[in-house]
Amino acid sequence: MSRASHIDRLRERLVTGGKRAPFRALSASGQLGNGVLEPAFRAGLAREPHSIGADMGSVDPGPNYLGSGKMAPSDTIARQDLALLLEGARAHDIPLVIGSAGTGGAKPHLEHTLDLVRAIARERGLHFRLASITADMPRDLIKAAIRRREVTPIGAIDALTEAEVDAAAHIVGQMGIEAFQRAFDAGADVVIAGRACDTAVFSSIPAALGYPMGPAMHMAKIIECCSIACMPGGRDSALGTLDDTGFIMESLNPMRHATPLSVAAHSLYEQADPYTVSEPEGTLHVEQARYTALDAHRCRVEGAVWVPAARPSVKIEGATRVGERALLLAGCADPRAIERIRTILPEVEQVVRGIVAGDYQMYFRVYGIDGVVDWPTPPTTLPREIFILGEIIADTPDLAKAATTVLKQYLLHHGFPGRLSTAGNVAFPVTPPELQTGTSYRFSVYHVMQVDALAPLFPVTIESL
Amino acid sequence: MKLIDCARVIRSKNAGPTTLSLDLMFESEAQFQSAMKSPSLTREAIAPLYGVPGEMVQVIPYAPALAIKIVLPRKLIAGNPGDKDVYGAQQHGPLLEVEL
Numbered sequence: 157m158s159r160a161s162h163i164d165r166l167r168e169r170l171v172t173g174g175k176r177a178p179f180r181a182l183s184a185s186g187q188l189g190n191g192v193l194e195p196a197f198r199a200g201l202a203r204e205p206h207s208i209g210a211d212m213g214s215v216d217p218g219p220n221y222l223g224s225g226k227m228a229p230s231d232t233i234a235r236q237d238l239a240l241l242l243e244g245a246r247a248h249d250i251p252l253v254i255g256s257a258g259t260g261g262a263k264p265h266l267e268h269t270l271d272l273v274r275a276i277a278r279e280r281g282l283h284f285r286l287a288s289i290t291a292d293m294p295r296d297l298i299k300a301a302i303r304r305r306e307v308t309p310i311g312a313i314d315a316l317t318e319a320e321v322d323a324a325a326h327i328v329g330q331m332g333i334e335a336f337q338r339a340f341d342a343g344a345d346v347v348i349a350g351r352a353c354d355t356a357v358f359s360s361i362p363a364a365l366g367y368p369m370g371p372a373m374h375m376a377k378i379i380e381c382c383s384i385a386c387m388p389g390g391r392d393s394a395l396g397t398l399d400d401t402g403f404i405m406e407s408l409n410p411m412r413h414a415t416p417l418s419v420a421a422h423s424l425y426e427q428a429d430p431y432t433v434s435e436p437e438g439t440l441h442v443e444q445a446r447y448t449a450l451d452a453h454r455c456r457v458e459g460a461v462w463v464p465a466a467r468p469s470v471k472i473e474g475a476t477r478v479g480e481r482a483l484l485l486a487g488c489a490d491p492r493a494i495e496r497i498r499t500i501l502p503e504v505e506q507v508v509r510g511i512v513a514g515d516y517q518m519y520f521r522v523y524g525i526d527g528v529v530d531w532p533t534p535p536t537t538l539p540r541e542i543f544i545l546g547e548i549i550a551d552t553p554d555l556a557k558a559a560t561t562v563l564k565q566y567l568l569h570h571g572f573p574g575r576l577s578t579a580g581n582v583a584f585p586v587t588p589p590e591l592q593t594g595t596s597y598r599f600s601v602y603h604v605m606q607v608d609a610l611a612p613l614f615p616v617t618i619e620s621l
Numbered sequence: 622m623k624l625i626d627c628a629r630v631i632r633s634k635n636a637g638p639t640t641l642s643l644d645l646m647f648e649s650e651a652q653f654q655s656a657m658k659s660p661s662l663t664r665e666a667i668a669p670l671y672g673v674p675g676e677m678v679q680v681i682p683y684a685p686a687l688a689i690k691i692v693l694p695r696k697l698i699a700g701n702p703g704d705k706d707v708y709g710a711q712q713h714g715p716l717l718e719v720e721l
Contacts, residue, residue, distance in 0.1 A: 215638050218700030218707040311639030312694035421686035424644045428636040428692045430683045447685065478702055519703040528705055529714045530696070532670050549702050598701045599638045 162251040163340045163364045166206055171365060179362050180205040181396040183379040184241050186354075188212040188254060189229030192237045196383070196392035196408035201244050203395055203408075207361050208245050210237075211354040211380050213256025213265070215473055215599070216426075223325045223475030223597025225264030231272065234258075238269075239276045245346065246282050252346045253336060253357050260475075261291050261351025262326035269348055277621040284346050287339035288617050291328045291350030293472055295321050297613075298605060306606035310471065311428070313602050320476065320600045327474035327601050332436030335614035336360035342618050350614075351473065353435055354380040358396065367398050369462035373440040375403035377433055378422055378457070385422035386412035402458030404450060414455040416447035436471075436610055438464040468610050474601025479517070481596040482556040484546035484564050485589050486582035492574050493581045494538050497522055500570055500581070501544070507566045512559045516550035544582065549596055560590040625717040627652055635709035636692065638699035641671075643691040643713060653687040659721040667691055670715040691716075 160168075170177045182205035185192045189212055200208075213221075217228050227234065238254075245252035258265025270288055277284070299318045301307050307316045321327065328351035337360050339347045349357075358376035363369055378385050379396040385405060386394075392409035405414040423430045423442055433440040444459040488494060501520045508518070521527040524542035525535060546563055550556040568580045575581075607613065624631060630646035645662075647653040656662060664678035671678075671693055679692040697704045706712055 215699075216635065216708055219638070220700065309639075310637055312696075313639045313698060417686060421644075421646060421688060424642075424646075424683060424686060424688055424690055426634050426636050426642065428640050428642055428679075430681065430686075430688075430690055445685070517702050521705055528711050530672060530705070532672065532715060547702065596702065599698050602638055602698070 161340050161343055162345065163337070163361065166361065167365055170206070176365065176367055176400050179365065179367060179398045181358050181362070181375065181379060181398065182208045183358060183382050183394045183396065184208055184210040185237060185393065186211055186381040186384065186391065188237050188241070189227065189234035191233050192240055193392045193409070194240065197240060197244065199408040200393045200395055201248060204248070205250060205395065207251050207253065208241055209253045209255070209357040210241060211255050211357055212269070213259045213261045213351065215602070217259065219475035219597040219599045222260035222262060222328070222473060223477060224595060225260065225262060225326065227258040227265055227268055229259070234269070235272050235276065238272055239280065242273065242276055242282055242346065243280065246284055251340065251344070251361060253349070253360070254347065255349045255352035255354060255357035257348050257350060260326065260328065261349070262328050263290060263292050263350070266290060266348065266350045273346070273348060274621060282621065284621055285343050286619050286621050287342060287344030287347045289331060289335050289339055289347065289349040289614050291331055291352065291614060293327045293329045293613065295327070298327065298472065301605050301607070308604045310602050310604060313599070316601060316603050323476045324474035324600050325477055325597065327472055329470040329472045329605070329613055330436065331614040332356045332610060333360035333363050334437065334610050335616070337364050338611065339616045340364065342616055344618060355433065355435060362398050368400060369438070370440065370460040371402050371458065372398055373433070373435070373462055374442060374445065374457060374460035375405070377440065378405050378419060381422070381425065383407040383409060383412045384425065385419050386414050387418040388412060389418070402456055404454050404456050406454040410453065413453050416449055416455050419455045419457060420445070420447045436468050438462055467606055469604050469606050470610070470613065472601050472603050472605050473599070475597040476600040478596045478598050479549040479551050480553045480556045481593045482548045482560040483591045483593060484560050485585055485591070486544045486546070486564070486567060487541060487585060488544065488582050489541045490577045490581065491538070492576050494542050496572055497525070497542060497544070500572055503572070504563065504567050504570050507570070508559055508562045511562050512555070514550065514555050516548055516555055516559050518559065518563070519547040521545045521547070553592055557590070557592060564590055622721055623717070624719045624721060627656070627721065631713045631716055633709055633712040635695070635699055639695055641693050641695050641709050641712055643716060644688055645691070645716070646686055646688045648687070650687060653684070656689060656721055657682055661719050661721055662689060672696070
């Protein structure tokens with residue numbers, strides 16, 4: 157069965173004589189799989205949106221998801237969220253776009269998300285054209301770009317080497333709007349994308365319809381986190397209404413208000429530069445943006461400018477295995493041990509290294525003193541209790557376990573001058589107090605790569621369900 | 622006055638796994654302006670609180686939100702062995718007692 161693409165149908169509905177009627181973009185979730193708040197989502201559907209979008213991934217939760225290929229959310233809630241969005245989109249026959257599938261957006265994350273989508277479609281009798289877009293970067297292409305000096309670190313990370321490229325478990329690139337547009341041109345009803353710019357999830361359809369890129373990208377940037385840009389902030393779905401000069405931001409929870417201050421402040425959120433946002437196809441500039449209250453609940457935004465890039469670039473992200481991790485959990489309420497904890501821990505580590513041979517890393521975080529922050533000065537008074545988290549990383553699970561269990565025993569019984577509590581230095585909160593948490597990874601790639609063309613990096617596959 | 626007593630929001634978060642971003646938001650234009658003038662919020666004053674060289678710290682005023690953004694490199698890339706704060710969401714503490 158062949159029929160006009162969603163873009164063509166939306167163009168017919170919304171564009172007359174070069175003018176565009178308001179486009180309503182429903183942002184369902186900024187972290188799909190962690191629970192969509194259903195009342196706000198349903199309130200959004202009642203507004204007859206032209207598209208539904210959700211972001212499902214990020215580098216925020218750390219390198220383990222990208223490295224291991226595993227999804228951060230549980231299958232139970234991911235499936236519940238996906239079902240809610242799929243049913244909503246199909247009931248209204250509007251496109252659904254999900255970016256950064258399965259947290260990391262690499263092939264195993266995408267495949268797992270697609271399996272969930274197929275199972276939901278089967279169970280609920282939903283039929284649609286499903287597009288998937290991979291974001292795994294060809295290693296040879298990255299290495300060639302390194303040799304041409306076209307790969308640049310983002311922030312405090314070393315220059316990328318060909319050896320790091322080979323060592324990485326997964327390397328993905330963030331796709332931009334063109335990848336989504338190819339999926340819609342191929343007749344997609346639902347697009348499940350690997351790693352993607354969160355803005356592209358929401359701006360690709362309006363961009364294809366000819367809405368101005370500055371406001372379209374700015375709207376995408378604001379609504380992708382749903383109601384975080386509101387006062388008070390929250391996770392409820394948000395609605396962006398875009399026209400030829402700007403957009404309106406509103407939360408679909410009436411308790412959350414998009415105010416000029418709250419929306420303007422969102423440009424600060426998780427951004428190193430509040431004035432610009434770099435994307436594969438260009439840069440969004442919000443220096444001239446104006447934020448106006450339409451009423452107590454909605455904010456209108458105009459004035460963002462889009463500057464197309466002379467040459468496209470892709471943010472690439474990769475994670476590499478470090479080793480097998482084990483943790484030790486221990487508390488302490490003894491003033492003499494707390495006072496000396498900074499010498500006790502290295503002393504015990506020496507004992508462990510004398511017993512357990514082999515290469516392993518050992519780190520201690522002492523909560524109550526400096527478990528969270530590397531404070532510039534020590535605390536003026538010592539706490540009544542501390543919590544000690546020991547982290548051991550070794551090449552094998554057995555070696556990690558050996559070091560952790562010996563650490564446990566010798567920390568409990570370590571002798572030191574002035575010791576009062578001679579039957580044990582620490583309190584174990586659970587048994588066993590050592591946990592093996594599996595393979596650990598580090599981010600080895602977080603760079604920008606110049607490319608000649610984006611399309612070959614992000615191939616689209618279509619299937620009919 | 623201490624920052625904790627005059628800022629409406631003092632928060633930290635990664636801006637990507639290599640960079641830490643700290644946002645200070647003020648209630649009023651007057652407070653924002655006086656914070657902007659404070660010698661305590663220069664890159665040289667902030668750097669030792671985080672153990673990084675002054676030239677690696679950026680202080681960026683953002684008037685639309687009456688805010689000042691402070692950007693500095695993370696000492697460990699987020700999630701590396703030994704990292705204490707994967708999201709960087711609890712690194713605002715050293716700013717709280719800063720006298721403006």
